[in-house]
Amino acid sequence: MSTAKPAHATTHSTTLATTLKNPTFHVIVAAALILSAAMGIRQTFGLFIGPFSYDRGLPVTLIAFAIALHNLVWGFAQPFAGAAADRYGAAPVVAFGATTFAAGLALAAGAPSGLALIAGLGLLVGIGVSCTTFGVVLTSVGRVASAEQRSMAMGIASAGGSLGQVLMVPFAQTLRETSGVSTSLFALAFLMLIAAPLGIVLDRRGRGADMSHAVASHAAVSAPATSLRETLAHATRHRGYRLLTLGFFTCGFQLAFIATHLPGYLTLCHMPMGLGATALALIGLFNMAGSWACGWLGGRLRQQHVLGWLYLIRGATIASFFLLPKSTLSVVLFAAVMGLTWLGTVPLTSGLIAKVFGTRHLGTLFGVVFLSHQLGSFLGAWLGGFVFDMTGSYSLIWGATALAGLFAALLHFPIDDTVHASGASVETARA
Template identity: 85%
Template sequence: MSTAKPAYAAPLKNPTFYVIVAAAVIISAAMGIRQTFGLFIGPFSYDRGLPVTLVAFAIALHNLVWGFAQPFAGAAADRYGAAPVVAFGATTFAAGLALAAGSPSGIALIAGLGLLVGIGVSCTTFGVVLTAVGRAATPEQRSMAMGIASAGGSLGQVLMVPFAQLVRETSGISTSLYALAFLMLVAAPFGMLLDRRKDVGAPHVAASPAAATVPPLRETLAHAMRHRGYRLLTLGFFTCGFQLAFIATHLPGYLTLCHMPMGLGATALALIGLFNMAGSWACGWLGGRFRQQHVLGWLYLIRGATIATFFLLPKSTVSVVLFAAVMGLTWLGTVPLTSGLIAKVFGTRHLGTLFGVVFLSHQLGSFLGAWLGGYVFDATGSYTLIWAATALAGLFAALLHFPIDDTVHAPVEPARA
C-alpha cells in the first residue's frame, strides 16, 4: 500500500510545502505586476501622448516574447534548476519596468514592457516555477499541489492592482512602476527554495534506475509533436491566452466607455485575482479526481458563456462584480490542469520544456488578444467585434479539449514514501 502523503500535509516536516509557498510568492509578484498593465493604458496615452495602439502593442509584445522565451526558460530550469532562472528573470523583469518608468518615449516603452518584461515573466511564472512544484509533488498529489501554488499566486493580483492604482494616483506613473520593480526583486530569493532534486545541476547522472529510462529531450519533443492530444492541448491553450489578455488589458478602458464609476476597472481586476484563488484550488482538486481534459472543456464553456452574457446584458456595478467573480473562478485554473495533463502523459523530466511549447501557443493568443483589442477599438471606436470573438473562442477551446487522449506515454514515476 502506498504511503504517499499529500503535498500539503504536515507542512513543517514536508519539504514540498516550502516549494509550494515559494512558488506562490514568486508567481504572486510576477503575475500580480503584469496584471496591473491595463491600468497604465489611459495614463500613458493621456499623460505622455502615446497612442492607445502603441501602448497596447507594448503590452501585447511582452506576451509574445514571454511565449517564445518560455521553452528556453523551461529547458534551462530542467537542466540547471529553477533558482538561477528565477534570479535572472526577476532582475530582467525589474529592469523592464524601470526602463518604461524612466523614459517617456514609445521605443523605451516597447523595449521595457514588451521585450524585457516578456523575458522576465517567462523565468518567474508557470513554465519554471509551477513545474518545480510538479516535480516536488507525488504523481497522486501533483494536480492539487499545482492548484494550491496557483491559488496562492493569485494573491499578488488581489494586492498588486489596488497598490499600483493607489501609487499611480498619488505619485504618478513612474513611481508606481519603480515600486513594482522593487517588489519583483524582493521575490527573487524565494527561487532558492524551489529546487529539491539533487541531480538538477547534473543531468547526465541518473538519480534512479527509473530516471535512466527517461528519453532525451529531442526524442521527447518529437514524440509530443506527433501526439494528437498534445497538439489539441496546444491549440486550445491559444484561446486561454486570447481571452485573458484581452480582458486584463482592455476591461478598465471598456468600463470607462460604459460610463462606469472610476476605479471600477481596478476593482474588477482585483476581484478576478481574489476569486482566482478559489478557482485555481478547485481546478487542481477537480483535476485530481476527474479527467483533466474534461475539466478543461467545461471550464472553457463556462468562461465563454460568461463573457457573452456580460457583454450582452446592461452594465452595472453588480454585473461587473459578478462577471469578475465568475471569470476569476475560471481564470488561471487552466494552468495546473494543462501542466498536470502534460506531466501525466509525458512525465516530469522535461516538463518545463514541454509546457513551454504549449505555453507559446497561449502567448500567441495573448499577443493577439491585447493588440487586437487596441487595434479594433482604434479602427471602429468599439470593442464589440473583439468581445464576440472572445466569447466564441471559449466554445472552440472546449471542442478541442474533450477528445484529448490522456494515455500515459512516459515511464511510470515511482511513488515516494
C-alpha cells in the same frame, strides 16, 4: 491538576509541524510568492494605458502593442526558460528573470518615447515573466509532488499566486493616483527584486525526493530515460498534445484582452471610476478559489474534461456580460465568475502534460504549449487596441473572445490522455 494536552491537540500539532518541515510545502509557498509578484504586477498593466496615452501623448495602439509584445516575448522565451530550469535548476533562472523584469518596469517608468516603452514593457518584461511564472515555477512544484498530489499541489501554488493580483492592482492604482505613473512602476520593480532569492527554495529537495531520484536512477538501468529530442518528437505527433496546444491559444487570447482592456471598456460604458481596478482585483481574489478547485478536480476527474467545461463556462460568461446591460453588480458578477475560471487552466494543462509524458522534460514541454497561449495573448491585447482605434468600439473583439471559449471546449473534450512510455517509467520510478 493534570496539564496533559488532549490527544487531538497533540496530533494536530504533530501534523502541523510535519507540514512545516515538508520540503514540498516550502516549494509550494515559494512558488506562490514568486507567482504573486510576477503575475500580480503584470496584471496592473491595463491601469497604465490611459495615463500613458493622456500624459505622454502615446497612441492607445502603441501602448497596447507594448503590453501585447511582452506576452509574445514571454511565449517565445518560455521553452528556453523551462529548458534552462530543467537543466540548471530554478534558482538562477528565477534570479535572472526577476532582475530583468524589474529592469523593464524601471525603463517603462522613465520612458521618454514609445520605443523605450516597447523595450521595457515589451521585451524586458516578457523575458522576465518567462523565468518567474508557470513554466519554471509550477514545474518545480510538479517535480517535488507525487503523481497523486501533483494537480492539487499545482492548484494550491496557483491559488496562492493569485494573492498578488488581489494586492498589486489596488496598490498600483492608489500609488499611481497619489504619486504618478513613474513612482508606481518603480515601486513594482522593487517588489519584483525582493522575490528573486525565493528561487533558491524551488530547488530544495527533501529525503523523499532524494529517495525518488535514487529509485529513478535504478529504474533507468532497465528503462533508459527518453531524451528531450525524442520526447519532443513524440509530443508533436501526439494528437492530444496538439489539441492542448491549440486550446491554450484561446485561453491566452481571452485573458489578455480582458486584463488589458476591461478598465478602458468600463470607462466607455460610463461605469464609476476605479471599477476597472476593482474588477481586476476581484478576478484575482476569486482566482484563488478557482485555481484550488481546478487543481482538486484535476486530481479526481479527467483533466481534459474539466478544461472543456471550464472553457464553456468562461465563453458563456463573456457573452452574457457583453450582451446584458452594464451595472456595478454585473461587473462584480462577471469578475467573480471569470476569476473562478481564470488561471485554473494552468495546473490542469501542466498536470495533463506531466501525466502523459512525465516530469523529466516538463518545463520544456509546457513551455512549447505555453508559447501558443502567449501567441493568443499577443493577439488579444493588441487586437483589442487595434479594433478600438479602427472602429471606436470593442464589440467585435468581445464577440471573438466569447466564441473562443466554445472553440477551446471542442478541442479539449476529445484529448487522449494515454500515458506515454517515458511518462509511465518516470511515474513508476517515483512511486
